[in-house]
Amino acid sequence: MSTKKAVQSSNYYKEPGPKLDKESPFASMMERFQFAADILDLDPGMFQYLASPVKQVIVSIPVVMDDGRIEVFEGYRVIHDNVLGPSKGGIRFTPDVNLEEVKALAAWMTWKCAVVNVPFGGAKGGVRCNPKELSMAELERLTRRYTANLLEIFGPDRDIPAPDMNTNEQVMAWIMDTYSMNSQKTETAVVTGKPIILGGSHGRKEATGRGVVTVTLAALNKMGLMPNKTTVVVQGFGNVGSVSADLMYEQGAKVIAVSDVSGGYLNQDGLDIPAMILYMQANNNSLEGYTGAEKISNEDLLELECDVLIPAAKEDQISKHNAHKIRAKIIAEGANGPVTANADSILEKKGIMVIPDILANAGGVTVSYFEWVQDRQGYFWTEERVNRRLNRMMRSAFDNLYNVSEEFKITLRQAAYVYAIRKVAATLKMRGIYA
Ligand code: NAD
Numbered sequence: 001m002s003t004k005k006a007v008q009s010s011n012y013y014k015e016p017g018p019k020l021d022k023e024s025p026f027a028s029m030m031e032r033f034q035f036a037a038d039i040l041d042l043d044p045g046m047f048q049y050l051a052s053p054v055k056q057v058i059v060s061i062p063v064v065m066d067d068g069r070i071e072v073f074e075g076y077r078v079i080h081d082n083v084l085g086p087s088k089g090g091i092r093f094t095p096d097v098n099l100e101e102v103k104a105l106a107a108w109m110t111w112k113c114a115v116v117n118v119p120f121g122g123a124k125g126g127v128r129c130n131p132k133e134l135s136m137a138e139l140e141r142l143t144r145r146y147t148a149n150l151l152e153i154f155g156p157d158r159d160i161p162a163p164d165m166n167t168n169e170q171v172m173a174w175i176m177d178t179y180s181m182n183s184q185k186t187e188t189a190v191v192t193g194k195p196i197i198l199g200g201s202h203g204r205k206e207a208t209g210r211g212v213v214t215v216t217l218a219a220l221n222k223m224g225l226m227p228n229k230t231t232v233v234v235q236g237f238g239n240v241g242s243v244s245a246d247l248m249y250e251q252g253a254k255v256i257a258v259s260d261v262s263g264g265y266l267n268q269d270g271l272d273i274p275a276m277i278l279y280m281q282a283n284n285n286s287l288e289g290y291t292g293a294e295k296i297s298n299e300d301l302l303e304l305e306c307d308v309l310i311p312a313a314k315e316d317q318i319s320k321h322n323a324h325k326i327r328a329k330i331i332a333e334g335a336n337g338p339v340t341a342n343a344d345s346i347l348e349k350k351g352i353m354v355i356p357d358i359l360a361n362a363g364g365v366t367v368s369y370f371e372w373v374q375d376r377q378g379y380f381w382t383e384e385r386v387n388r389r390l391n392r393m394m395r396s397a398f399d400n401l402y403n404v405s406e407e408f409k410i411t412l413r414q415a416a417y418v419y420a421i422r423k424v425a426a427t428l429k430m431r432g433i434y435a
Pocket of ligand 1: 208235236237238239240241259260261262298312313314315334335336361362364
């Protein structure tokens with residue numbers, strides 16, 4: 001376990017470790033972080049503090065497999081920052097997760113929480129495994145041992161995990177139970193993204209897509225565009241993409257194209273999104289074979305002329321290779337890191353408003369915060385109350401960033417980093433450095 005270390009240099013801290021691809025999400029994040037730090041004329045010591053994680057933990061996780069063999073997995077938990085409050089961030093179970101990736105994602109969570117004004121720092125965790133090759137019983141033993149190894153890190157007032165790639169409500173329930181057994185009391189607030197019967201929140205599943213739509217409507221309003229007169233394209237038709245498409249459809253927008261791994265589906269007269277969701281649900285979560293639209297490629301889909309483009313599938317979809325071909329007025333980043341740093345200036349020159357991921361998809365962490373609040377109160381809200389408060393927080397976060405972007409004459413993305421770094425740095429300054 002290593003703790004935050006001072007870096008002896010008068011220059012800004014440079015992340016050690018493997019040489020990063022210029023367009024990797026982490027490299028993109030660091031470039032944007034550096035830009036915001038320059039605008040704020042951030043003290044170099046403060047920069048070093050914010051660029052290095054508070055704590056990085058690697059655990060080894062021995063699991064007795066169903067056939068009696070012992071297999072040892074590697075797990076990680078990185079707390080990037082806990083200046084604003086306990087740290088918050090998901091846990092992913094993937095075959096290639098590594099410490100560098102988890103460090104980058106933990107920092108991302110710090111900025112995301114600061115942007116939407118939830119009182120959390122940033123963290124992330126992962127276990128290097130292929131969950132598709134594990135039985136339910138093996139997955140449970142793996143999750144419980146990972147949790148047991150991190151009992152001193154996790155806690156409702158310390159560090160609060162959540163689902164991420166290949167982890168779900170059931171995994172969160174096991175984490176909650178393992179932590180509770182060791183505390184000898186039920187501690188629902190130790191983790192979010194739980195099933196509703198175990199202290200989960202109404203509205204959590206739809207929260208990210210709902211947040212995407214709230215900020216998209218705010219952006220349309222700033223541009224003087226009416227939702228019911230806009231055209232929308234959505235890449236990805238999973239949790240975030242399908243909810244975003246559905247809520248834009250409900251607003252009267254014409255959703256002309258959506259896609260998933262099976263490809264893109266286009267209808268210039270507008271797709272029947274509720275029908276497509278029913279089709280996808282009945283078809284093993286895939287749009288493969290849907291006949292109510294013309295089939296196009298995912299690359300062509302991104303380049304369609306539209307008012308709003310919502311990339312909600314995966315990272316690095318709009319880069320310097322295709323940014324000049326994008327014909328949307330607004331890009332709302334449902335996914336994490338769908339636009340690379342190299343594409344930022346190309347889109348800016350084209351006058352495209354990009355609503356950055358750390359704002360656009362922060363609806364999920366906002367309702368995770370509501371879940372934690374409800375668990376601590378032992379009093380549960382209706383879905384209507386959750387949605388109302390989510391809309392209010394997302395709308396106010398959009399307005400805050402919009403004002404910063406006007407103040408400094410910068411893009412919304414740059415404003416998001418300026419806002420988040422300024423907030424964390426100001427809080428840190430008030431708290432001071434404990435010696
Ligand atoms: P999901 O697994 O439910 O859906 C992903 C969708 O993207 C699927 O429809 C899949 O078929 C599609 N897809 C995958 N590769 C594609 C490709 N190359 N082209 C087009 N479509 C492709 O995942 P999700 O929860 O909706 O997450 C999507 C993105 O949003 C991820 O970047 C995730 O990190 C981010 N995000 C999710 C949440 C959340 O609460 N679910 C919160 C914040 C950010």
